[in-house]
Amino acid sequence: MNLNEEQLPETPDVAGAYPRLSDEQIELLSRRGEKRPVQRDDVLVAEGQRDRDFLVVLSGKVAVIEAYGTPKARTVRVHGARRFLDELGLLTGQPSFVSMVAQEPGEVLAVPLPALHELVREESNLGDLILRSFLARRELLVGDITGIKIIGSRFSPDTRRLRELAARNRVPHTWIDLEEDPGAEELLRRLSVSAKDTPVVIWRDKVLRNPSNAELAQFAGLRRSGQDEAMCDVVVVGAGPAGLAAAVYGASEGLTTVVLDAVATGGQAGTSSRIENYLGFPAGISGAELADRAVVQAKKFGAELNVPVEAVRLEWHDRDQVVHLDDGTQLRTRTVVIATGARYRKLDVPRLAEFEGTSVYYAATFMEAVFCERQPVSVVGGGNSAGQATVFLARHAAQVRLIILHDDLNRDMSRYLVDQIERLPNVEVLRHTEITELIGDDGRLRALGVRDTRTGDRQQIPTTVLFTFIGAQPCTGWLSSSVALDERGYVLTGAQIRTDGPPPLMLETSRPGVLAVGDVRSGSIKRVASAVGEGSMAVRLIHDHLART
Numbered sequence: 028m029n030l031n032e033e034q035l036p037e038t039p040d041v042a043g044a045y046p047r048l049s050d051e052q053i054e055l056l057s058r059r060g061e062k063r064p065v066q067r068d069d070v071l072v073a074e075g076q077r078d079r080d081f082l083v084v085l086s087g088k089v090a091v092i093e094a095y096g097t098p099k100a101r102t103v104r105v106h107g108a109r110r111f112l113d114e115l116g117l118l119t120g121q122p123s124f125v126s127m128v129a130q131e132p133g134e135v136l137a138v139p140l141p142a143l144h145e146l147v148r149e150e151s152n153l154g155d156l157i158l159r160s161f162l163a164r165r166e167l168l169v170g171d172i173t174g175i176k177i178i179g180s181r182f183s184p185d186t187r188r189l190r191e192l193a194a195r196n197r198v199p200h201t202w203i204d205l206e207e208d209p210g211a212e213e214l215l216r217r218l219s220v221s222a223k224d225t226p227v228v229i230w231r232d233k234v235l236r237n238p239s240n241a242e243l244a245q246f247a248g249l250r251r252s253g254q255d256e257a258m259c260d261v262v263v264v265g266a267g268p269a270g271l272a273a274a275v276y277g278a279s280e281g282l283t284t285v286v287l288d289a290v291a292t293g294g295q296a297g298t299s300s301r302i303e304n305y306l307g308f309p310a311g312i313s314g315a316e317l318a319d320r321a322v323v324q325a326k327k328f329g330a331e332l333n334v335p336v337e338a339v340r341l342e343w344h345d346r347d348q349v350v351h352l353d354d355g356t357q358l359r360t361r362t363v364v365i366a367t368g369a370r371y372r373k374l375d376v377p378r379l380a381e382f383e384g385t386s387v388y389y390a391a392t393f394m395e396a397v398f399c400e401r402q403p404v405s406v407v408g409g410g411n412s413a414g415q416a417t418v419f420l421a422r423h424a425a426q427v428r429l430i431i432l433h434d435d436l437n438r439d440m441s442r443y444l445v446d447q448i449e450r451l452p453n454v455e456v457l458r459h460t461e462i463t464e465l466i467g468d469d470g471r472l473r474a475l476g477v478r479d480t481r482t483g484d485r486q487q488i489p490t491t492v493l494f495t496f497i498g499a500q501p502c503t504g505w506l507s508s509s510v511a512l513d514e515r516g517y518v519l520t521g522a523q524i525r526t527d528g529p530p531p532l533m534l535e536t537s538r539p540g541v542l543a544v545g546d547v548r549s550g551s552i553k554r555v556a557s558a559v560g561e562g563s564m565a566v567r568l569i570h571d572h573l574a575r576t
Contacts, residue, residue, distance in 0.1 A: 035130070037088065038104040044163035047109035048083060052153055053136070056083060059146055060138035065129040070095070072112065072127040075231055077248060079123065080137040082112040087133015093173050094231075095126035103173060105130060111157070114164035115197075118323045119332075121248040124174040124199045144327050162319055165197060174199030175247060178211055179226025181398070182470045185237055186226040187384040192240050194394035195291035195298070196334060197315055198247045240335050241354065250333045259283040261569055262350050262360040264338045265502070267294020268555045269545025270366030271321035272562025277364075278328035280566060285358060286330055287350075289337035293318030294368045295499075295546075296555050298390035299412070300419035303443060305555055315392075317555075338367075341509040341541070346576055348540060361576075362569045365506070365518055365536070365543040366562065369499030374407070378465045386472030387465075387493045391416035395492070399424040403489040405475055407462060408496030409436065414444035416494050421451045428488060432480065434458040457488075465493075501547050511537035517549035532568045534561060540572050 038045060048056075060080070065071065065087065072079050074095060082089075084106050091104035091112070103125060106112060112127050117140070138146075147154030168174065177193065179186030181204050193200040203211045205225065220227050224236040228243060235242060244250045261277050263270045266288035277284040291297060299314035322332060340351040341363065350358040371389045373379060379387065388395050391406075396419070404424040406417050409431040417429050429448065436445045436456065448454055457477065464476025466487065474487045501516045511519045520543050521533045534542045542565045545551060545558035 035090065035102055035105050037107040041167065042163050044160055044167055045104070045106065045110055046156060046160055048111065052156075053083065053085070053109070055146060055150060055153065056081075056136055056138050056143075059142035060136050063135050063137055064132075065089075065135055066132050067129055069129040070126060071129065071135065072123050072125075074124065074126045075122045077120065077122045079113070079117065080139055081117065081143045082127070083136040083138070084108055084110050084112065085134040085136055088130040089133075089135070090128050090130045092126045092128055093124075095128060103171065108133075111160075113161070114168060115161040115319060115323070116165075116248070118158075118161060119319075119326060121198075124168060148327075158320065158323060161323075162316055165199070165319070168199040169197060171199070174201065175228055175230040176201045176203060177226055177228055178203045178205065178215065180205045182206070182385045183226060184384040188240065189226055189228065189238070189243055190394060192243055192291070192335065193247070194392060195293070195390075196244075196247070196249055197319065198249070244335055250336060257359075258347070259285050259358065259360045260573070261285075261362045261364060261566075262287065262348070262358050263364045263366055264288075264350065265294065265364075265366030265368055265545070265547070266292040266318075266322075266332065266334060267366060267368045267545060267558065268296050268317070268321070269368070269558035269562040270294070270364065271318065271325060272559040273364045273366060273544060273565050274325040274330040274332070274562075275321060275328065276563045276566040277569065278325055278330035280570070282566070282569065284325075284330040285360070286325065286332045287336050287338055287352070288332075288334045289353075290335055291318075292322050292332065292334055295371070295390075295412070296558075298392050299415050300391065300393075301415060302555060304441060338505050341506055341538075343538070346540070348538075362540045362542070362572060364562070364565050364569075365503075365510075365541065365547055366545050366558075367502035367505075368546040369501045371412075371496060372498045372500055374462060374495055374497065376462055376465055381470060382465055382467065382472050382493070385470040386467065386491065387495065389495060391419055391494050395494070396420065396423045398492050401425045402491045404428070404492045404494070405430060405488065405490040406494045406496065407431075408498075409433065410439045410496060410498075411441055411444060413494075413496040414440045414448060416496060417454060418444065418447050418451070420494070421454050424492075425453065427451075427454045428457055428490070429454060430457045430460050430462065430477065432459065432461060462493075499546065499553075503547060509538060510541055510543075513549040515549075517551075518543035518547055519549050523549060532571060534565050534568055535572070540576070542568060 089106050090102050093101045205211045228235040260282035263273045263286045274286045297314040297318045301311045303311040337353040339353050342349045348360050348363045403426050405428045407430040421427050459480045460477050463478050466474040475490045478485050503516050524537050544561035544565050
């Protein structure tokens with residue numbers, strides 16, 4: 028298929044997503060790449076292509092096209108001289124979600140990915156420029172009608188599951204709501220898909236009927252097909268801030284490093300719309316961007332990341348650890364870092380399961396914000412997660428009610444969040460209040476029944492979407508009797524463990540060579556910065572363990 032005869036103009040730079048390289052930067056790249064002539068309609072990168080070079084347009088124009096070669100082809104971007112192509116997926120090993128096609132004759136510079144990694148390690152300014160651009164482009168792709176399509180009802184738990192997997196892993200995707208989109212049913216008829224087969228995932232010429240998380244992950248290039256791995260130095264279970272820090276430091280210091288996570292990189296921190304008190308980011312940084320930057324760093328040093336894949340059991344053979352995965356494979360490793368964090372607790376109210384996934388959520392991201400536009404929303408919880416969610420949702424919802432059991436927001440919440448909440452005109456704080464009832468039908472929440480804990484007075488408050496942030500429970504069920512846990516299920520480490528012999532290392536569990544970091548560790552400080560510190564510290568202790576054994 029030829030491009031349209033009418034040549035589209037070059038896309039203007041948006042938020043630093045499409046910078047132009049200087050003569051000096053192009054010269055640095057030229058030393059590690061090769062120049063290639065291109066003709067009109069040459070496909071430089073095909074949609075779905077995983078292994079590809081870093082490309083710089085030296086002359087001519089290149090169009091970025093969705094669904095190239097089909098009647099629905101659509102030009103998304105156009106790049107001219109001195110601009111580079113692609114987005115974050117190039118660095119993280121994902122397939123391209125678009126095609127890149129020469130719009131007119133010219134020349135490109137192709138730099139193999141290993142050579143690019145080597146160059147940006149030496150030239151940090153160039154590396155920062157490329158990474159910032161790729162992060163901005165991924166955000167634009169996610170917000171555009173690009174990538175995979177998920178067709179399903181907003182009231183279907185499976186639709187919610189697939190959308191959450193795509194959103195949490197920042198996979199460019201479009202959701203087509205069966206309730207709202209008049210063309211959705213016609214599309215399903217043309218694909219010979221019945222309503223009972225939904226949700227459906229479509230990309231290019233492939234259709235998946237209600238796929239599992241593992242199937243969608245492989246479809247979108249998040250993980251490769253599982254095989255038992257050869258011996259590695261360290262397996263990091265959990266890809267939140269603590270686990271990603273361990274991955275970056277472990278891989279950068281020459282340890283063969285494998286990282287696993289059951290949901291997405293970033294952990295609970297990845298769901299935060301804005302972290303404003305993290306050192307080095309005075310303007311704040313979203314949890315998703317922090318996670319993406321860490322993933323690129325870890326992969327740059329050679330760490331292997333697999334998402335979503337769940338560790339189900341920890342055993343050992345001789346001096347080695349064996350991590351059993353949910354797909355039946357096993358990882359044999361010299362050491363393990365447990366960084367599985369904690370999951371939010373659930374409200375103890377009737378009918379909760381009926382509304383989960385359709386009206387009750389445990390994270391407040393842009394995906395959930397879609398359901399909050401001009402709606403009455405409630406948030407329950409008094410910590411920073413609840414405060415961040417309240418500030419974020421206030422930009423979308425008609426009204427946000429923050430429900431707390433006590434009367435002092437300053438007790439568990441950072442002052443900067445309290446100040447913002449008190450200034451928001453559409454936020455009301457309900458103090459000394461507990462939720463007693465969820466009111467609605469057909470999986471759709473209409474109101475909350477609440478009680479004043481001082482007076483006993485009851486009332487109903489209009490609510491179509493409820494967000495809960497009421498503490499957390501450690502994700503340690505997979506450890507069973509493998510390591511010692513405290514009475515709440517958190518992992519004991521270091522001096523907390525009673526032993527007749529030498530005490531374990533500071534972050535070491537009751538099993539030598541197995542360390543615990545971040546929120547999952549008993550007595551840890553539940554902050555992003557401390558989790559990152561423990562993850563990096565664990566690598567030093569791993570070296571000590573390997574030296575002893």
